[in-house]
Amino acid sequence: MKSLKKKRRIQVLIAAGAALLIAAVLIGYGFRDGINLYRSPSQVASDPPREGEVFRLGGLVEEGTLKRGQGHEVSFTVTDTAKTVPVRFAGILPDLFEEGQGMIGTGSMQGGVFVANEILAKHDESYVPREVVESLKSQGVYVDPKAPNS
Structure with missing residues (x-):
């Protein structure tokens, strides 16, 4: 019996x-196209994405x-x-x-050009996407418009 x-x-x-194990594999398979990593122009230049890889590019429109x-x-x-x-x-737009x-745009690199299939822009005068702020702060050029004396 035992x-x-x-x-x-x-x-x-x-x-x-x-x-x-089957559930983990199915979840991973479902997320394969749903995860879009953010990259700044400096990150794209230093570590180019592979052709066709979907990611988010953010920064300031020159x-x-x-x-x-x-x-x-x-x-x-x-x-x-x-x-x-x-x-x-x-x-x-x-x-x-x-x-x-x-x-911030979502798309992929094609021949050295980022081809976007979606573009998101600011929604008021002082908004800048968080990822863009972090990228600009790391470059030492971002000044918060809401901060006093800026």
Whole structure:
């Protein structure tokens, strides 16, 4: 009788372990395209992503680089004041998108150009995306507009 209970317990533990392993593999498979890492232009320059890798690029839209093409095509340059990355986007830009302001785009590198499929922009006069602020602070060029005496 004890031998049967022991075998049953081992079988249940093996089945539970197998179910846990299958669940972990399925979760990992589901997240494979859902995780988009943030990169600044300096990070893109120092450690280029592989061709087709989807990631988020953030920084400031460089003054004088916004060019509108046919239809809804636009191109511009994103900078963190140390490095720049050319960006191409086909779609409707957010209403508050403009030069000199913070933005984050989701897309991939194609031939040295970041091809964005989504662009996010600031939502008020003092907003800059958190990742952009951290990147600019690491460069030593960011001054918080909400801080006194800035």
